Amino acid sequence: xxxxxxxxxHWSCNTAVMLHGAPDVRxxxxxxxxxxxxxxxxxxxxxxxxxKPYRSDESLTYDAKKALFEQTEVDQNxxxxxxxxxxxxxxxxxxxxxxxxxxxxxxxxRATMSIDxxxxxxxxSTAFYEPxxxxxxxxxxxxxxxxx
Numbered sequence: 001x002x003x004x005x006x007x008x009x010h011w012s013c014n015t016a017v018m019l020h021g022a023p024d025v026r027x028x029x030x031x032x033x034x035x036x037x038x039x040x041x042x043x044x045x046x047x048x049x050x051x052k053p054y055r056s057d058e059s060l061t062y063d064a065k066k067a068l069f070e071q072t073e074v075d076q077n078x079x080x081x082x083x084x085x086x087x088x089x090x091x092x093x094x095x096x097x098x099x100x101x102x103x104x105x106x107x108x109x110r111a112t113m114s115i116d117x118x119x120x121x122x123x124x125s126t127a128f129y130e131p132x133x134x135x136x137x138x139x140x141x142x143x144x145x146x147x148x
Contacts, residue, residue, distance in 0.1 A: 004060070004089070006119035006146075007041055008034040015047065015124075015142035023141075030144055062087065071095055071111075078102040083111055091115050099128070110136050120146045 011030040016023035028047030034040075043058040056075040063070055069089070073081040083097035092114040099107045108129035115122050122144040127136035 004034070004041055006115065008032045009146055010148040011122065011144040012147050013045070013047075013142055013144035015140055017140045018138065069093070069095070071097075081109060083109065091117075108136075122146075 009032060011032070013028045013030050014025055015028060016025045018024075026047045026049070028045055031044045033042045040059055040061040043060065044055065045058070046053070046055045048054060054076065056073050058071060058073040060069060060071045062068075067087045069085045069087060071081075071083045071085075073083075079102070080100045081097065082100075083095035085093045085095040092112065095111045095113070097109055099109045101107075110127045110129075112125045113122065114124075124140075124142040124144070125138055126140045127138045129135070130137045
């Protein structure tokens with residue numbers, strides 16, 4: 001994970017979530033811890049949704065046999081996301097996989113992560129596959145700035 005040496009630390013984030021065609025901007029915090037023993041990163045994101053606290057926990061690992069980065073995420077509501085991206089590490093990476101609701105319903109998902117040249121600004125985007133649109137439709141866009 002040496003490519004992600006810039007990632008550990010504290011980040012302040014603003015995320016625009018698309019609700020009924022209009023963005024709803026939320027601020028949040030992202031904490032990232034490196035685990036050198038397991039070649040992994042652990043992340044926790046906290047914000048508010050609908051006026052209530054919201055938290056998700058994520059791990060990002062590298063599987064050398066598959067040459068894939070694997071990201072898993074679980075939020076406090078039991079929503080599970082499993083995404084992969086092909087190696088090698090790039091400043092902009094696209095992860096694809098599935099979002100699974102506690103009801104068992106699955107959604108195809110795509111997430112993009114980009115870091116600027118100074119490694120202090122991280123931009124993210126998530127999209128879900130919509131059959132009617134015959135493609136991915138963006139659901140959120142975020143920007144995080146490293147502050148520690």
